[in-house]
Amino acid sequence: QVQLVESGGGLVQAGGSLRLSCAASGLTFSSYALGWFRQAPGKERELVAVISAGGITYYADSVKGRFTISRDNAKNTVYLQMNSLKPEDTAVYYCAARALTYYTDSNRYPYWGQGTQVTVSS
Helix, strand or coil: CCEEEEECCEEEECCCCEEEEEEEECCCHHHEEEEEEEECCCCCCEEEEEECCCCCEEECCCCCCCEEEEEECCCCEEEEEECCCCHHHCEEEEEEEEECCCCCCHHHCCEECCCEEEEEEC
C-alpha cells in the first residue's frame, strides 16, 4: 500500500528556482531511503539525488551545488529544492523509496511516484 505523490513541477525560466515535494504513505517513513530521479525524452532515467534514512545525501555531479534534497519525517515528505535551473534540467522528475539502505541505482528502488514535469525555458 505504499504510495508516493510528487508535486511542485511546472514551467520556469533559466536561472529560476523550483521546489518539488513527494508525500509518502503506507510506509514507516523514517526507516526509508528516498531518491529523486529524472528522465528526459529519449534518455535513460538518471539519478538526481538520494537521502538515507539517517539524512546522508548524495548528488549527481550535474546538479551538485544547485539542488538540495531534504526530508521532513514528521510530514512524511521528501523535497528537492532546485536553484539556478538550466534548460538541460528539463525532464520528468520521479520520487522513489526503498527500505533501509540507499543506493544510487534506480533499479534498487521498488516504490515510485507518477512523476512531475519540470520544464526550464531560455
